[in-house]
Amino acid sequence: MDLEAVRTFVAAADTGRFQDAANDLAVTQQAVSKRIAGLERELAVRLFTRTARGAQLTIDGQAFLPHARALIQAEERAIASVRPGRRALRVDVIIMRSAMSVLLRRFHEARPEVDLDVVTLFDADTALAAVQTGTIDATFRYVAPTRRLPAGIEAARVLDERLDLLVGPRHPLAGARTVTLAQLVGHRIWIPGLVPGVEWALYYDDLVAEFGLSIDGLGPHFGSDHLMDVIAESSDVASLVGEKPRLAWSDGHDLRRIPVVGPTPVYPHSLLWRTENAHPALAMLRRHLAATGQPTGAAGSWTPAGA
The missing domain is CATH 3.40.190.290 (D-Maltodextrin-Binding Protein; domain 2)
Known part of the structure; x- marks a missing residue:
């Protein structure tokens, strides 16, 4: 699974707007949309619905969110385990x-x-x-x-x-x-x-x-x-x-x-x-x-x- 796409999904879920997620990640809104669309194709579900207020999680998006956070945390732990100074x-x-x-x-x-x-x-x-x-x-x-x-x-x-x-x-x-x-x-x-x-x-x-x-x-x-x-x-x-x-x-x-x-x-x-x-x-x-x-x-x- 593309962890950059997962990270983008979490950012969009937290901010509620693709543009705000793009600002946090220092990428374009188009890049955010492309990453999330790719993740939706891989999962074969819709994760967001677009409204006038921004992007809201679907029921599948709500189900996926805690697992997405766990994936990002696992990535951080994996990197920390081999980062110089973090191991004996x-x-x-x-x-x-x-x-x-x-x-x-x-x-x-x-x-x-x-x-x-x-x-x-x-x-x-x-x-x-x-x-x-x-x-x-x-x-x-x-x-x-x-x-x-x-x-x-x-x-x-x-x-x-x-x-x-x-x-x-x-x-x-x-x-x-x-x-x-x-x-x-x-x-x-x-x-x-x-x-x-x-x-x-x-x-x-x-x-x-x-x-x-x-x-x-x-x-x-x-x-x-x-x-x-x-x-x-x-x-x-x-x-x-x-x-x-x-x-x-x-x-x-x-x-x-x-x-x-x-x-x-x-x-x-x-x-x-x-x-x-x-x-x-x-x-x-x-x-x-x-x-x-x-x-x-x-x-x-x-x-x-x-x-």
């Missing part, structure tokens, strides 16, 4: 316990009036496809040097997250205050759940290639609690963990979180979004991250060449 901003993070979820939580604390819908997608390919189709508004990802962003996708690097070494009390490096990447050569570094080709696996591939580390990605990732359990009991297994997420281990674990230096490996996080996305909360998030994000490319840090 949908943002993807890799996992909830991550540096990006920390940044997103701080944004929410700074702007509690902004509705957020936080989702977790598996990898950058899935996330970028979701950004392109509008399934999500933005995603936090590592953009590997070999990745070319699709047309219409923008990226802004918002955080270089320092990686620390995590070891148990019986590990040979447990007593160190800092360790260098050179000192890690020959030690087993366990990062479970590494899937070849995903962005975090590409990052560690570059780290291994440049510094000769031994990174073991075997086994599924059952979460940080399982990772800490294994490391706490081992004398030869260590891991690399980001600085932002808080890891709460039990007293019996006695884990050690040791800064890595010379250089310090950092994991670069970027926010990616579709250029044409006009959601006002996305602009707020970008401004917040630009004002509060940590500087990138700090002296003494390492990221893959070209990142």
Whole structure:
């Protein structure tokens, strides 16, 4: 059904004159007459009778009027449901316990009036496809040097997250205050759940290639609690963990979180979004991250060449 014709019918019914309806709608009286005539043909009934006093609703017009108003209200609700700012901003993070979820939580604390819908997608390919189709508004990802962003996708690097070494009390490096990447050569570094080709696996591939580390990605990732359990009991297994997420281990674990230096490996996080996305909360998030994000490319840090 032609909603412009329905809207014109409601205006004519409210004003009682086609000319007044035309004035309200900023169209000609001829346009009003044409729209209503088309609606009458579609419904196969007369909606108005013309009198000296103007236009009066027929009995069919009176029956149709409340439904016409409901159609206009439904149209308004449909438009409002997707109008920028009227729905929650949908943002993807890799996992909830991550540096990006920390940044997103701080944004929410700074702007509690902004509705957020936080989702977790598996990898950058899935996330970028979701950004392109509008399934999500933005995603936090590592953009590997070999990745070319699709047309219409923008990226802004918002955080270089320092990686620390995590070891148990019986590990040979447990007593160190800092360790260098050179000192890690020959030690087993366990990062479970590494899937070849995903962005975090590409990052560690570059780290291994440049510094000769031994990174073991075997086994599924059952979460940080399982990772800490294994490391706490081992004398030869260590891991690399980001600085932002808080890891709460039990007293019996006695884990050690040791800064890595010379250089310090950092994991670069970027926010990616579709250029044409006009959601006002996305602009707020970008401004917040630009004002509060940590500087990138700090002296003494390492990221893959070209990142």
